[in-house]
Amino acid sequence: MVQTLKTLGPKPAADLDGDLMSEEGGFSIDQLMELAGLSVSEAVYKVHPPSSGKRVLLACGPGNNGGDGLVAARHLYHFGYSPTVYYPKPTQKPIFDGLQKQLQQLHIPFANDQPFGKLAEDTDLIVDALFGFSFQPPVREPFDEAIKIMESGKKPVLAVDTPSSWHVEDGPQDEGIGAKYMPDYLISLTAAKPNVGHFKGKKHFIGGRFLGKDIADKYGLDIPEYKGVDQVVEVPVDVRVEKL
Amino acid sequence: MVQTLKTLGPKPAADLDGDLMSEEGGFSIDQLMELAGLSVSEAVYKVHPPSSGKRVLLACGPGNNGGDGLVAARHLYHFGYSPTVYYPKPTQKPIFDGLQKQLQQLHIPFANDQPFGKLAEDTDLIVDALFGFSFQPPVREPFDEAIKIMESGKKPVLAVDTPSSWHVEDGPQDEGIGAKYMPDYLISLTAAKPNVGHFKGKKHFIGGRFLGKDIADKYGLDIPEYKGVDQVVEVPVDVRVEKL
DSSP states (O other): OOOEEEEOOHHHHHHHHHHHTSTTTOOOHHHHHHHHHHHHHHHHHHHSOGGGOSEEEEEEOSSHHHHHHHHHHHHHHHTTOEEEEEOSSOOOSHHHHHHHHHHHHTTOOBOTTSOHHHHHHTOSEEEEESOOTTOOSSOOTTHHHHHHHHHHTSSOEEEESSOTTOBTTTBSOSSSTTTTOOOSEEEEESSBOGGGGGOOSSEEEEEOTTOOHHHHHHHTOOOOOOOTTOSEEEEOSSOEEEEO | OOEEEEEOOHHHHHHHHHHHTSTTTOOOHHHHHHHHHHHHHHHHHHHSOGGGOSEEEEEEOSSHHHHHHHHHHHHHHHTTOEEEEEOSSOOOSHHHHHHHHHHHHTTOOBOTTSOHHHHHHTOSEEEEESOOTTOOSSOOTTHHHHHHHHHHTSSOEEEESSOTTOBTTTBSOSSSTTTTOOOSEEEEESSBOGGGGGOOSSEEEEEOTTOOHHHHHHHTOOOOOOOTTOSEEEEOSSEEEEEO
16 A cells, blocks of 8 residues: 655745744754754665765755755764765855864865765765755756766765755756756655655655654644654655645 | 773863864854753663653753753653653743743643652653753752752652762762762763762763764863764763873
């Protein structure tokens, strides 16, 4: 029996984030990004434990998706990996400045000026934290090169929240860069997005273990059944998608 | 062979926190408290999984130690526990306001006006997050009652960073409230404190998996050998203590 996975379109997904960070919700962006990035790092550990190769390339975009990638890089380092960060368009906000400083203190290399193809050759896994659910085409430089490389499928890719360049509902672009991009793994944050119906990779996780019943009910979401102290949970790939 | 555990006195412990949150360190208090509280909740899970009883009473003091307890309460809720929070002296700072709001949204009860003895009767485990390493005696109302109850040993206690009322180096007070206080479990945050030499409980954990090699070297600390994606690691109780 094919299960149903409830997904949030861009408007309710943004509203939900807003609720968490409202006066009533009480969360700061620092707290949410920390837990989101931690769940990304735990997903990496599940699909690609350090024994499978310690090199992880984190491709980080200019928005919050990229911030999740920066947090994940720190945790991966502490888990025993050798992360490299590609973050060519840093955002000038205190949280992004701080996350970069933390990585610099750990001597994690930033390889922003190197060709993405070369970086991909020298890694065992790519984390795609370029764009999130609010992405609007086209893919601009320098990220077009990264998408092309990930699209080539030469190295396994774990996409954060949504495969970069995909439309949040319609999935891959009809043509051009990213049209054939299919990451091996996907981690949805807080809730899956409707484009997960186009995901034909190997494993799909949900992360962000901070969703309470009231907010889940408000948006019609089910809270995933996490195990133990895990910050991520694997969900079936072959599902029927319901857009909320 | 008795191992040596390196510990930080109050001055270097405060300096280390300062380094993490300096311009160079890049951490915010929100990030560090989130990871500290998460490690407290993972320690609870290790000593007292939900199958041993889901009720956890979090005794939270007015400082950062109490904030770690508030964060732990949230994670414990998501792990399937039924937390109750005792937080009679809330601090008027945005992070503490926010942490309380997060718990209120989950309908986690705050039992600040109830006698601590009654709260202890109705729980399976107490988390002592009253005072940290900068505590100065005497124990003032209303916390004296909580210390007396924890001292009675009627319910298992996990102490956060340092057993409340203990001197950071000399351990339990010579006489009066807390003189016989010996929690069953202890989780040290970032590094053990010298009073761990007086700890004769069952298990000792270290948490706060964000310490990098540069800062560890600066203070002469060893980075604990965490496993997998764990945010806590158990260390031997019967150790020789070296004060840095």
